[in-house]
Structures are given as C-alpha cells and as structure tokens.
Amino acid sequence: ETGVTQTPRHLVMGMTNKKSLKCEQHLGHNAMYWYKQSAKKPLELMFVYSLEERVENNSVPSRFSPECPNSSHLFLHLHTLQPEDSALYLCASSPGLAGRGTQYFGPGTRLLVL
Amino acid sequence: AQSVTQPDIHITVSEGASLELRCNYSYGATPYLFWYVQSPGQGLQLLLKYFSGDTLVQGIKGFEAEFKRSQSSFNLRKPSVHWSDAAEYFCAVGYNQGGKLIFGQGTELSVKP
Numbered sequence: 001e002t003g004v005t006q007t008p009r010h011l012v013m014g015m016t017n018k019k020s021l022k023c024e025q026h027l028g029h030n031a032m033y034w035y036k037q038s039a040k041k042p043l044e045l046m047f048v049y050s051l052e053e054r055v056e057n058n059s060v061p062s063r064f065s066p067e068c069p070n071s072s073h074l075f076l077h078l079h080t081l082q083p084e085d086s087a088l089y090l091c092a093s094s095p096g097l098a099g100r101g102t103q104y105f106g107p108g109t110r111l112l113v114l
Numbered sequence: 115a116q117s118v119t120q121p122d123i124h125i126t127v128s129e130g131a132s133l134e135l136r137c138n139y140s141y142g143a144t145p146y147l148f149w150y151v152q153s154p155g156q157g158l159q160l161l162l163k164y165f166s167g168d169t170l171v172q173g174i175k176g177f178e179a180e181f182k183r184s185q186s187s188f189n190l191r192k193p194s195v196h197w198s199d200a201a202e203y204f205c206a207v208g209y210n211q212g213g214k215l216i217f218g219q220g221t222e223l224s225v226k227p
Contacts, residue, residue, distance in 0.1 A: 004157070042118075043204070043217040056214070090157055100146045100165045100208060103215060105157035 002026050004106035006091050012112045013081065021076040021109045023091030029104075031097050032074040034066060037088040037108070049074060050097050081113045116141045118207050120218035127195050128226045135190040135221050137205030146208035147188040148215065149179055153201045161203075164188065175199070200225045 004025045013019050025032060034046040048056035049068040063085075065077040074091055088108045094101035119138045127133050139145055146165050150158040162173025169181040179190045188205060205218040 006157075040219075042219045043215075045214060048214075092158075102148070102160055102163060104160070105150075107155075107157040110155070 004091055004093055004104055006089075006106035006109050008109060009107065010110045010112075012114065013078070014114055015081060015083075017081075018077070018079040020078065021089055021091075021111075023074040023076075023106055025072055025074075025091075025093035025104070025106075027093055027095075027104060029093040029095050030071055031094045031101070032068060032071070033092040033094075033103065034074065034076055035090040035092065037090055039087075043090070047076075048097070055097070078111075081111075083113050086111055086113045116207060116209070116216055118205055118216050118218040120203075120205055120221050122221045123219070124222045124224070126224040126226060129197050130194050133190075133192045133195045133199070133223070135203050135205075135223070137188045137190065137218060138186050139188065139205075139207045139216075140186065141207055144183075147179075147181060148206040148208065149173065149177070149188070149190050150204045150206065151175075151201045152204065152220075158204060161190070195223075195225055197225045197227065199223060 007022045031050045033048050036044045046060045047066045052068045063080050067075040090108045091106040092103040094103045117140045121136050148163045149161040152158050161177050162171050164171050164181045172178050177192050181188050202220045202222045204220045206215045208215050
C-alpha cells in the first residue's frame with residue numbers, strides 16, 4: 001500500500017451508534033490531519049497531530065474523538081452523532097508541520113448519519 | 115484574517131479549450147500556495163505548489179499556475195482541457211507554522227464534448 005488509506009470508504013450509522021474511522025499513511029510523515037468536507041462548504045480542519053501529539057483542535061464537538069497511537073495511524077471515534085455530521089471525512093499527512101509541507105490526502109470516508 | 119477566495123463556483127468549458135481558474139488570497143506574509151483536484155468520490159490530489167522562486171509553476175496533468183503578488187492571486191491554467199479534467203479544484207494557502215491549510219470553496223469544472 002502506498003500513500004494515505006482510509007477505512008471504511010462508506011459508513012451509515014444511527015445517532016446512537018459508536019463507530020470509528022481509520023487512517024493509515026505509508027509515507028513516513030510525522031503530521032496527520034482530519035478534515036470534514038460538507039457539500040458547498042470549504043474543507044474544515046478538525047484536528048492536527050504531530051508525532052502523535054494533538055496540536056490543533058478546531059472547536060470540534062466532543063462527539064468526535066481523535067486518537068493517534070503512532071505516527072502512521074490516526075483514528076476518529078464517533079458517538080451520538082447528529083444528521084448534520086453527515087459529510088466526507090478526509091485524512092491527510094505531511095512530513096512536518098511547516099506550512100510548506102505538502103499535505104497528502106486519503107480517499108475519504110463518506111459518512112451518513114440517520 | 116487569512117482567507118482564500120475562488121470566485122467561480124462552477125465553470126463549463128469545451129474540450130480542447132483553454133482554462134483559467136481564479137484564486138485570490140489574503141495573507142500578511144509570503145504564502146505557500148497549492149492547487150488540489152478532487153474527482154467524484156475521491157480525496158484531494160496535489161496538482162502543483164508554489165513556495166518561492168519562479169512565479170510560474172508547472173504541475174501534473176499539464177496544469178500550470180502563476181503567482182502574482184501584486185494581485186494576491188494564484189490562478190490555475192491549462193492550454194487545452196480534456197474531458198478527464200472534469201472535477202473540483204481547490205486552491206489553498208499554507209501557514210509557516212502549525213500545518214494549517216486554508217482552502218477556498220472550490221471550483222467545479224465541467225467539460226463539454
């Protein structure tokens with residue numbers, strides 16, 4: 001596997017369910033990101049991790065809980081979501097946190113909350 | 115506040131015609147600039163980037179972009195569009211610290227046969 005992979009690619013869940021999104025990067029990068037992409041809106045940065053430490057949390061509701069056990073893996077744990085949380089969730093990685101570090105994106109998880 | 119504006123939500127061009135997608139940014143220092151493309155159901159793929167030096171940068175798939183500091187612009191161009199270029203295009207500005215990318219709202223490109 002190369003690049004950034006995400007599983008599952010599609011997820012349907014009820015508002016009372018608990019699920020997790022997984023991201024894995026095979027690029028040897030030190031920084032990883034979660035973005036939310038909703039229709040007709042710019043990408044919203046949710047979380048940033050650098051060397052497994054969370055360095056950014058953009059006022060994301062607590063029903064989203066990230067986890068970064070090592071620099072290659074990133075999870076997004078979901079619980080008691082709302083229908084407005086339905087979106088494409090994109091994971092990205094970059095060599096480091098400097099602004100010139102190019103971010104490489106995974107294919108995303110399409111989430112539907114019923 | 116830093117921001118990125120893509121004035122055109124949707125553009126339609128004929129196959130073989132030239133293309134220019136506009137991007138304007140607001141940022142106090144010299145920006146790091148990126149163009150990404152997203153095909154339906156896919157993640158974002160990097161087309162090209164500008165950090166410094168030559169203000170005309172070449173990217174993949176025959177795309178190029180020109181940084182114009184005086185106009186705070188980083189417009190994407192392609193001389194001859196192919197049907198496979200139909201996708202959504204995002205301009206982004208990078209900060210020097212913190213790993214943040216600020217994205218524009220995107221421009222959806224349709225290609226007519």
